[in-house]
Amino acid sequence: MRWxxxxxxxxxxxxxxxxxxxxxxELAGPLLAVLIIPPLILGSRSYARALGARAGGRLAERVxxxxxxxxxxxxxxxxxxxxxxxxxxxxxxxxxxxxxxxxEPLGEDGTFGCFRDGWHRVEPQGLHHLATSPSRRxxxxxxxxxxxxxxxxxxxxxxxxYVLIERGTGDDCASSTVxxxxxxxxxxxxxxxxxxxxxxxPHQVHAVxxxxxxxxxxxxx
Numbered sequence: 001m002r003w004x005x006x007x008x009x010x011x012x013x014x015x016x017x018x019x020x021x022x023x024x025x026e027l028a029g030p031l032l033a034v035l036i037i038p039p040l041i042l043g044s045r046s047y048a049r050a051l052g053a054r055a056g057g058r059l060a061e062r063v064x065x066x067x068x069x070x071x072x073x074x075x076x077x078x079x080x081x082x083x084x085x086x087x088x089x090x091x092x093x094x095x096x097x098x099x100x101x102x103x104e105p106l107g108e109d110g111t112f113g114c115f116r117d118g119w120h121r122v123e124p125q126g127l128h129h130l131a132t133s134p135s136r137r138x139x140x141x142x143x144x145x146x147x148x149x150x151x152x153x154x155x156x157x158x159x160x161x162y163v164l165i166e167r168g169t170g171d172d173c174a175s176s177t178v179x180x181x182x183x184x185x186x187x188x189x190x191x192x193x194x195x196x197x198x199x200x201x202p203h204q205v206h207a208v209x210x211x212x213x214x215x216x217x218x219x220x221x
Contacts, residue, residue, distance in 0.1 A: 014039070059107040060091035063166060063184055067094060070188040074202065076209040083144035084151070090141040092164075095209045097202070098194040100157060102145050103187070104138035105164040113171040114180075122171055134163045135178045149211050157208065160194070162187065 057080055064079040071077070075096035080089050092103035106112060111122040117136045120127040138161035146159040161178040164187050173180040181187040 059105055059166065062107075063103065063105050063164065064092050066184040067092070067188055067191075070185060071096060071191065074205070075191075076205060078209070078212060081145065081212060084148050085144060087144060088137070088140070090145060093145055093212065094191060095205055095212075096191065097205060098191055100145070100149070100159045100208060101191060102138060102141035102159055102161050103164050104134045104141060104162070105166050106134055106168065107166045108168060110168045111171045112165055112168055112173070114173050114176050116175050117177055135161075135176050135180075138163050138178045145212070149208055151211070154208055154211060162190070 060079050064077045068075070068077045071094070075094055078093040078095070080091060081093045082089055090102055091105055094101040094103065108121075113120055113122060113127075114133075114135065117133045119130040119133050119135070121130065122128075142159040142161035146157060149157045149159070163173075163176065163178055163180045164184065165180065165182045166184060168182070170180050170182050179190070181190055
């Protein structure tokens, strides 16, 4: 999992900082001691990324488990899909008879709103603007998933993007550039209610999922 990679990086930089500190103490060189600062900074950043990635992974797994149970065996739900372009992890991908969906979940409690791709959280002190846009991430995820599926032979496949507010509520999200759904059960109903163009057969569902899971295999559906 990605948080483990970041944690290993944090341990590496911390070990390097400690080693540098030991050498600096032995040689009593103040200039050498300054070299401790960069690995400490890099280690702190890697550790912060590991914490964020671990929380994001747990959220994706929680959403995927509920979707798998609710949607049933006709759907394939992938957790933390790694696009082949090496870009950001896609938290949840759903492949089923009603289509293919890239899901960007928000797991925090609270009330969220947006104007197109500009998002904020409603707080007692006012609006707190989010540093990154969930709807923009969802669109980017869908584009990368579509590219990977096309590379497996499914050139005309459409991938729809969704923002899921898992626990919180949405406030005036009508202008969002992608659909916003509150609650995993509501998202499952939305996914089942979509009509794929063309209708996807069970064989095609597994062929498309296989094109994502096994990128070297050429899909025949």
